[in-house]
Structure formats: structure tokens, C-alpha cells
Amino acid sequence: MNGYWSDIFTGSKSLVTGLLITAREFFKPVVTEQYPYEVPTMTPLFRGHIELIGNEETGQPNCVVCGLCQRACPSICISLEGKKAEGEGAKGKVLTSYVLDFTKCSLCGSCVESCNFNALRFSKEYNLASFDKNDFIMDLLKRVEDQNRCKH
Amino acid sequence: MDTSIWRALFYLVGIMAFAGLNAAYLGWCERKGAARIQRRIGPCEAGWAGLAQPLADGLKLLSKQLLVPQGVDGIIFRVAPVLAMIPAITSMVVIPFSGNIEARAMELSVLLLFALASLGMIAILLGGWASGNKYAIISSARAVSQNLAYEIPMLVTVITIVMISGSMNLREIALDQMGGFWHWNIFRLENGHFLTMWISFIIFFICSVAETNRAPFDMAEAESELVAGFMTEYGSMGFGLFMMGEYLNIVVGACLTTTLFLGGWDCPFGKTPGVWWFLVKIYILIFTFIWIRWTYPRTQIYRLLNLSWKILIPFSLANLLITAALIKVF
Amino acid sequence: MTVPISLRHDETFVLNLGPQHPATHGVLRVILTLDGEYVVKAEPVLGYVHRMHEKLAEGGTFAQFMPNTARMDYLHALAFNHGWALVVEKAAGIEVPERAEYIRVITVELNRIASHLLWWAAFLLDLGGFTPLLYAFDDREKIIDLLERVTGSRLTYCYMRFGGVYNDIDDEFIAGTRDFIKRLRSRMPRFYHDLVTHNIILIKRIKDIGIITPEQCRRYGATGPVARGSGISYDIRKNEPYSVYPEFDFDIPVFDECDSMARYMVRMHEMEQSLRIIEQALDKLPDGPVMGKAPKVLKPEAGYYYSAVETARGSLGHRLVCDGGKNPYKVKLRSPTFSNLSLYGEVAEGMMLADALAFMGSLDLVIPEIDR
Numbered sequence: 001m002n003g004y005w006s007d008i009f010t011g012s013k014s015l016v017t018g019l020l021i022t023a024r025e026f027f028k029p030v031v032t033e034q035y036p037y038e039v040p041t042m043t044p045l046f047r048g049h050i051e052l053i054g055n056e057e058t059g060q061p062n063c064v065v066c067g068l069c070q071r072a073c074p075s076i077c078i079s080l081e082g083k084k085a086e087g088e089g090a091k092g093k094v095l096t097s098y099v100l101d102f103t104k105c106s107l108c109g110s111c112v113e114s115c116n117f118n119a120l121r122f123s124k125e126y127n128l129a130s131f132d133k134n135d136f137i138m139d140l141l142k143r144v145e146d147q148n149r150c151k152h
Numbered sequence: 153m154d155t156s157i158w159r160a161l162f163y164l165v166g167i168m169a170f171a172g173l174n175a176a177y178l179g180w181c182e183r184k185g186a187a188r189i190q191r192r193i194g195p196c197e198a199g200w201a202g203l204a205q206p207l208a209d210g211l212k213l214l215s216k217q218l219l220v221p222q223g224v225d226g227i228i229f230r231v232a233p234v235l236a237m238i239p240a241i242t243s244m245v246v247i248p249f250s251g252n253i254e255a256r257a258m259e260l261s262v263l264l265l266f267a268l269a270s271l272g273m274i275a276i277l278l279g280g281w282a283s284g285n286k287y288a289i290i291s292s293a294r295a296v297s298q299n300l301a302y303e304i305p306m307l308v309t310v311i312t313i314v315m316i317s318g319s320m321n322l323r324e325i326a327l328d329q330m331g332g333f334w335h336w337n338i339f340r341l342e343n344g345h346f347l348t349m350w351i352s353f354i355i356f357f358i359c360s361v362a363e364t365n366r367a368p369f370d371m372a373e374a375e376s377e378l379v380a381g382f383m384t385e386y387g388s389m390g391f392g393l394f395m396m397g398e399y400l401n402i403v404v405g406a407c408l409t410t411t412l413f414l415g416g417w418d419c420p421f422g423k424t425p426g427v428w429w430f431l432v433k434i435y436i437l438i439f440t441f442i443w444i445r446w447t448y449p450r451t452q453i454y455r456l457l458n459l460s461w462k463i464l465i466p467f468s469l470a471n472l473l474i475t476a477a478l479i480k481v482f
Numbered sequence: 483m484t485v486p487i488s489l490r491h492d493e494t495f496v497l498n499l500g501p502q503h504p505a506t507h508g509v510l511r512v513i514l515t516l517d518g519e520y521v522v523k524a525e526p527v528l529g530y531v532h533r534m535h536e537k538l539a540e541g542g543t544f545a546q547f548m549p550n551t552a553r554m555d556y557l558h559a560l561a562f563n564h565g566w567a568l569v570v571e572k573a574a575g576i577e578v579p580e581r582a583e584y585i586r587v588i589t590v591e592l593n594r595i596a597s598h599l600l601w602w603a604a605f606l607l608d609l610g611g612f613t614p615l616l617y618a619f620d621d622r623e624k625i626i627d628l629l630e631r632v633t634g635s636r637l638t639y640c641y642m643r644f645g646g647v648y649n650d651i652d653d654e655f656i657a658g659t660r661d662f663i664k665r666l667r668s669r670m671p672r673f674y675h676d677l678v679t680h681n682i683i684l685i686k687r688i689k690d691i692g693i694i695t696p697e698q699c700r701r702y703g704a705t706g707p708v709a710r711g712s713g714i715s716y717d718i719r720k721n722e723p724y725s726v727y728p729e730f731d732f733d734i735p736v737f738d739e740c741d742s743m744a745r746y747m748v749r750m751h752e753m754e755q756s757l758r759i760i761e762q763a764l765d766k767l768p769d770g771p772v773m774g775k776a777p778k779v780l781k782p783e784a785g786y787y788y789s790a791v792e793t794a795r796g797s798l799g800h801r802l803v804c805d806g807g808k809n810p811y812k813v814k815l816r817s818p819t820f821s822n823l824s825l826y827g828e829v830a831e832g833m834m835l836a837d838a839l840a841f842m843g844s845l846d847l848v849i850p851e852i853d854r
Contacts, residue, residue: 008463011682015448021677022189022447022613031191031620043627045649047634074546108549108640109648122634190616286497290519290835367610368683376505376608377836448683450610452836453519455686 040126047107048123052098052144059148061141062119065093069111069120077104078111095141102128102136163255167244174403175396176206178438182399185442209392216388224385225282232279233390236397239271243404248323250417250427261322262310265408266303269363272401273299276365276372279394280382291381294453295372298362301457305464306359309352312468312475313337313412316345322408326416330425336415343482348471353413355468357437360405362456364398367445371453406437494522497835501530505608505839508849512826514838521838524830526823532853539813544570544644544780547810552638554817555851557600559639560586560593560629561793567642568724569789569800573782574644581770582646583726588763589629589641591756592659595666596625597794598749598756601846605746606678608843609687617673624662631655645776656764663757674750688742692841694829695740702828703821706796707752708845711745713738718792730762742844749846781808795819795846819845820852 033040042048052061065082078100082093112120130136180195180202187194195202220226246261248254258264273295280292314320316337317328325337334341338353362369373381380386383394410416410433417430451459500511509530515523535554539547551566552559564586571578578586603618626636632651633641641648678684699709709716717734719727735751737744784806790799796818803812822845830838 014680014682017676018447018681021672025191026188028191030193043631045634074542074549106549190613376610377839446613449606451683452687
């Protein structure tokens with residue numbers, strides 16, 4: 001019999017305490033964020049997929065095709081190509097294609113960190129879902145052009 | 153002759169509608185209630201405040217194929233969900249909703265109710281057995297031992313009530329408690345029954361939670377141990393019927409508790425008795441079922457049997473003796 | 483509750499628990515031989531999420547392995563980050579500025595609390611209590627928001643760098659962390675202890691269930707809360723201090739009951755100790771850079787290096803072999819959950835099915851970290 005009555009007593013007390021706690025929560029407002037309807041504010045450092053930074057004035061990407069990001073990437077998901085710059089007084093290279101295979105990307109940020117030319121940043125996009133795998137093979141150069149078009 | 157046919161039809165439609173609406177919308181209530189307790193919103197997409205959710209769920213379950221896996225006992229597998237549903241609906245026949253709303257007044261309606269309640273257990277046993285799934289068989293074995301253990305204290309408390317009221321007719325028992333809450337069996341001043349009856353009420357309530365396989369006694373469908381217990385192999389409406397049967401059992405349990413302990417359709421102040429009081433009482437009890445489910449963790453099968461054999465049965469027997477003594481003395 | 487097993491008439495059957503099962507938290511498979519509901523034999527089967535992380539390390543540079551570390555123990559990713567950073571820093575002889583060390587400790591401890599909260603939630607889910615999960619996630623969400631602010635990610639962090647951390651913490655983070663400490667301390671008694679710890683159903687469910695003797699802990703190499711719940715006071719943060727842990731005043735909670743309840747209590751108390759560490763670290767936080775001088779291309783001298791950290795689940799060892807090149811020659815991890823799981827088969831014998839699963843929950847398994 002040892003502990004029989006105390007078990008019944010403390011047990012019932014603990015059960016009633018539990019019920020009172022959940023009852024009080026019942027009348028409190030919800031704490032969840034209503035996902036598709038409410039847009040969360042992303043923190044300044046949020047790592048979405050990467051995107052190219054366009055020049056403030058010309059809108060052309062800052063990228064000089066050094067390929068450091070490609071080498072830093074642990075998942076081999078960046079492929080970029082460039083050609084020699086043409087025209088008067090031009091030097092260096094011009095980006096002709098910059099493709100991110102987001103299906104492989106692990107969002108580690110090594111590419112952005114390795115860039116010395118302020119050419120890459122993280123986008124703030126978080127609604128990344130699709131039925132088509134090809135949607136995640138992103139042409140970032142085209143993205144920069146689209147952004148320029150929106151701006152003007 | 154004519155009126156009796158209309159009467160039968162009226163009650164048939166009425167009970168089916170009451171059962172169907174409860175089975176569908178208690179699911180919604182449960183989800184909303186759980187959401188509020190957990191500070192979420194719960195179903196909100198289908199219809200206003202998700203009120204069309206039961207319809208959407210029902211349509212989805214109806215339109216799915218009734219899959220009968222290989223190696224199951226086909227006939228029993230198909231019959232079991234129906235068996236879970238029928239006794240629960242049939243039980244409603246003898247429940248007195250108010251002084252003049254009762255489909256069939258029977259002298260032994262309490263006994264009939266308990267007989268039907270045991271049939272629900274058989275549905276679980278058959279469903280689990282016919283599935284041929286190890287989880288399902290473990291689950292049905294648990295359900296049977298649990299139901300057997302909890303029927304004893306439940307019936308002993310009912311005997312206490314029957315002794316007080318002197319009748320096994322639910323209607324008589326309810327009528328015996330008319331005239332304000334101090335006449336209800338749980339608070340009954342007469343003969344000093346309130347001293348023990350509130351304990352009987354708690355025992356009866358715990359037993360009805362266990363009988364309906366609700367958390368914290370949901371050993372039979374313990375999803376983190378037995379996947380879905382006896383329902384593991386069921387899809388589409390087979391699963392749907394089991395779910396509806398479970399909710400209907402809760403309704404029957406609440407109706408029975410109300411009639412036996414809470415004065416049936418009586419008003420607490422003895423003024424305006426009627427069916428609305430009955431409904432208020434059963435929905436408060438049903439909400440308590442939901443509230444309990446979303447508060448406690450699940451217990452263990454041997455703890456559950458310990459609770460029944462070591463605490464509930466001795467207490468209910470002691471209550472029986474004390475009540476008998478009180479009746480004899482006064 | 484240990485019950486003698488009878489093997490009469492060989493009435494046993496085999497139950498394949500997993501790889502897809504609600505209680506195995508991922509893809510662990512346990513082959514259970516059951517006699518009725520009693521477990522006669524339990525055999526965990528591993529390898530369903532083996533991704534060759536250790537081998538992958540050999541294919542890239544030292545820095546390129548950093549994101550992989552977070553994918554192993556995704557619940558305490560920062561400790562794995564920290565462990566890898568420590569061993570490489572040891573190999574390459576990189577100095578870490580003091581501010582960076584403090585930030586590491588703050589973020590790792592925050593992450594430890596998040597991991598324990600998630601364990602608590604998942605454990606209660608194993609026991610059939612769904613509501614505590616949501617309450618714990620409410621608190622955990624606050625930590626994740628804080629960590630997202632400094633690290634940029636929410637779960638699989640890649641925050642540590644050789645010689646420091648990726649990003650400095652700001653005033654908003656510090657204020658938010660102090661708020662969080664206050665919040666968790668005020669919620670702890672009600673939502674964690676009154677609702678769950680003192681609940682008679684839970685106590686009856688996990689007290690005296692899953693007794694792991696200290697001898698078994700030593701034999702299987704169990705560490706972390708599993709060992710500390712068996713009365714072994716072993717915590718890398720105290721016993722083999724690393725980083726700036728010696729500068730903080732904190733206790734190692736040890737319970738002697740050896741049962742699931744003891745492991746539960748160890749974790750609950752550890753959360754409070756982590757809060758204490760964070761509080762002290764925020765008070766003492768020195769100024770200065772968060773990145774030390776580290777060469778762009780690391781070429782550690784050839785040799786063997788080892789360093790250990792304490793994760794939420796136990797001691798994690800990184801073994802690194804260098805041959806003087808840009809890439810690690812060989813990496814081997816000693817992950818805590820692997821050892822903690824290996825004792826499962828021996829201890830679970832004779833338990834009932836539901837108890838065996840509750841016991842598994844109390845071990846706090848993270849399968850991707852076992853399989854790597």
C-alpha cells in the first residue's frame with residue numbers, strides 16, 4: 001500500500017494542473033504565421049539561392065569571370081562562361097552565361113564569400129517549389145536582365 | 153397504427169441525421185479544439201472556418217478505392233468497419249433526449265446499451281484480426297483486454313445508480329433526477345449520496361474514455377507504436393467508418409454519462425427542462441474528451457490495467473457498499 | 483519493468499519496425515523478435531541514410547567539408563561545425579580571436595537548447611502527447627529566428643570558419659537572446675514541468691524503464707545525456723575543455739537513476755545550464771574581430787589530428803589525417819548516437835513493445851548522424 005494513496009493524490013493533482021494549463025492556452029491568440037497569406041520579413045543575412053549583382057548604373061553584372069565561386073563550391077553546382085571583352089579600351093572578360101544548378105546547391109554561401117568583386121549575393125526568395133526539376137536550373141544572367149527590365 | 157409508422161420514420165431519420173452530423177462534425181470540432189489548445193488555427197481553407205472540411209474529407213474517402221490487401225480475410229475485413237458503426241447508431245434508440253424525445257423506451261435500456269458497447273470492441277477485434285497485420289493484431293489484443301478491464305468498474309458504478317433509482321430504464325433514471333442540480337445523481341442531497349457519487353462519476357467518466365479508446369487510453373491505435381493499430385490496413389471508407397464509429401461512441405458515452413449522473417434533460421435550476429439542456433451537457437462532456445486527449449501523453453497497457461484493477465474497481469466496489477448502506481440507513 | 487521472458491513453444495514472431503515507422507525518427511530499422519508484446523530480441527539495422535560524408539571530405543578542400551558537417555546531426559549542426567573547425571584549426575595552427583570563440587559558444591549553446599527542445603517534443607510525440615510538441619516548437623522557433631539572423635540559415639548551418647565565424651552578432655541578436663533566456667525561464671516551470679514532467683502518466687511511463695547501467699555505458703561507449711543519466715559525470719566541456727568553456731561557471735547535471743526519467747531530467751537541466759552559459763558569455767563578450775588570420779588555401783602539415791566537442795547527444799570526435807595537401811587525406815567521425823544506439827539491443831530485451839519505443843525515444847537518436 002506504500003505510495004498508493006499519495007500516488008492517487010499527487011497523480012490527480014498533476015492531471016488537473018495539466019488540464020488547467022491547456023485550458024488557459026485555449027483562449028489565447030494563435031502564434032503561428034499563416035504561410036501563404038503572410039509574408040515573413042527575411043533577415044538581412046537570409047540565404048536564398050544566389051543571384052548576380054548588377055552594376056548600379058549600367059545594370060551589367062559585376063562579375064569578371066574569375067571562376068573563384070565555381071572553385072569554392074563544394075557541390076559543383078555553378079557553371080559560368082565568359083568571353084574577352086570587345087570594343088574600345090575594354091579589358092578583362094564579359095560574362096556570357098552563369099547557370100546555377102539549385103538542385104545540388106547546399107546553400108553554404110562559399111561562393112558569395114569567395115567573390116572579391118561584389119558580384120554575388122543571396123536572394124530573399126523562400127517560395128522555392130515546383131513540379132519541374134528544370135525550374136531549378138537557373139540562368140542567373142537572365143535573372144539580372146529581368147531585374148533590370150523591372151527597374152526601368 | 154399509422155402514427156406508429158410515422159413515428160418510426162421520424163426517429164429513423166432523426167437519429168441517422170444526429171449520428172451523421174455528429175460523426176462528421178466532431179472531427180472538425182476535435183481538429184479545431186486541438187488547434188486552439190496548441191495555439192494554431194486548424195482547418196481554415198474549406199469553407200468558412202473550415203466548416204466544409206468534413207464534406208471534403210468525406211468525399212475524398214468515398215471516392216477512394218476500397219483496397220482489400222492480399223492475405224486478409226476478405227469478408228470479415230469488409231464487415232468490421234460496418235460493425236463498428238452499427239452498434240453506436242443503434243444505441244441512440246434508447247437514449248432519452250428529453251421527456252418526449254425518445255425512440256424506444258425499454259425497461260432494460262441500460263443493459264442493452266452495455267451489450268451494444270461490447271459489440272464495438274468486437275468490431276475492433278475482427279478488423280485487426282482480419283487484416284493479418286502484426287501491428288493490427290497486437291492492437292486488437294490490447295483493445296480486448298482494455299475493454300474487458302474497464303467494463304467491470306463501469307458496470308459496478310451503474311449498479312450503484314440502478315440501486316438509487318430503482319430502475320434499469322434510462323428514462324426512469326433521468327426522471328428520478330428532475331428538479332434542479334441537487335437532485336442529480338452526482339450531487340444528490342437525498343440520503344447523502346453526493347458523498348460518494350462524485351467519485352463514481354469520475355470512475356464512470358474515466359471508464360468511458362477507456363471504453364471509447366480515446367487518449368490517454370488509445371492503446372489500440374497508438375500511432376507512435378502500432379502505426380495505426382487495427383486501422384493500419386484500412387483505407388477509404390473502411391477507415392472512415394471506423395473513425396465515425398469512434399466519434400459516435402463518444403457521443404453515446406456522453407449521452408449515457410449525462411443521463412446517469414447529470415440529470416438528463418433537467419435544467420440545473422429546475423426551471424425549464426428540455427432537450428437543449430441535454431445537448432449542452434453532452435457537448436460539454438465531449439469537449440472534455442477532446443480537451444483530455446490533447447493534454448496528456450498516452451499511458452502504457454499494463455499501467456492501464458493497473459489503474460482499472462487496483463484503483464477503479466476497489467473504489468467502485470467501495471462506493472457500491474457505501475451507497476447500499478446509505479440507502480439502508482436512511 | 484523487466485519481465486522474465488519465456489520462450490515456450492517458440493511462440494515468437496518477428497516485427498519489422500521501420501525503416502518507415504513513426505517512432506524511429508527517420509530511417510532506422512529495428513528487427514524485433516516479440517513474444518506477445520515482450521521484446522525477446524531487438525536488432526537495430528543501420529545504413530539507410532548513409533551518404534559517405536567522411537569519404538566526401540577527401541574529395542574537397544577543408545572548407546568545402548564545412549556544409550557537410552551540418553547535414554549529419556541536423557539538430558545540433560553548429561556543434562558539428564565547431565568540431566570540424568576545431569580539428570582543422572588544430573592541424574593548421576590557426577588562432578581564433580576571443581570574440582569569435584564567445585560567439586561560437588553562444589550560438590552552439592543556443593543550438594543545444596533548440597536540439598533538446600526538439601528532442602523533448604519528439605519524445606512526447608513517441609509517448610502520444612501531441613500538444614507539448616507545439617509548445618516546444620513555439621520556443622524553438624525563437625532560437626531558430628535568432629540563429630537565422632546571424633548565420634543566414636535555419637537548420638543546416640554553415641557558420642564556423644577556420645579562424646573565426648562567418649558573421650558578427652549584432653545588438654538585436656544580443657537583445658533577442660536575452661529576451662529568449664527570460665522567456666524560456668518563465669515558460670519552463672509551466673509548459674515543461676507542470677504540464678509534462680510532473681504528469682503522473684509520464685512519470686509512470688518512463689520511470690524505471692530502460693535501465694542502462696554505468697557498466698553498459700562504458701562498454702558501449704555511451705556519452706552525453708545517456709551516460710550522465712546513468713551517473714557518469716562525463717562532459718567534454720568540463721573534462722577536456724575546449725574553446726572558452728573553462729571561463730564559464732556551469733554544472734554538469736548527473737542523475738543516478740539510470741532510467742529514461744534520469745535521461746529526461748538530464749536534458750531538462752542541461753537547457754538551464756546552457757542558458758547560464760549564454761548569459762555569462764553575453765555579459766563577458768569582448769570586442770574585436772570575429773575572423774583571425776587564416777591562409778586562403780589551407781595546407782596543414784602531414785600528421786594525425788583529433789579533437790572532440792560535446793554535442794547535445796554526447797561527445798563527437800573528429801579524426802583528421804593530413805598528407806600536406808589541400809584536401810584532407812582521411813576524416814573519421816566518432817559520432818555519439820552510434821554508440822548510444824548500440825546498447826539498444828541489449829537493454830531493450832525483455833521490455834514491452836511500448837516501453838521499448840519509449841526507451842528508444844529517450845536515447846535521442848538522430849539517424850543521419852549514425853549513418854553519416
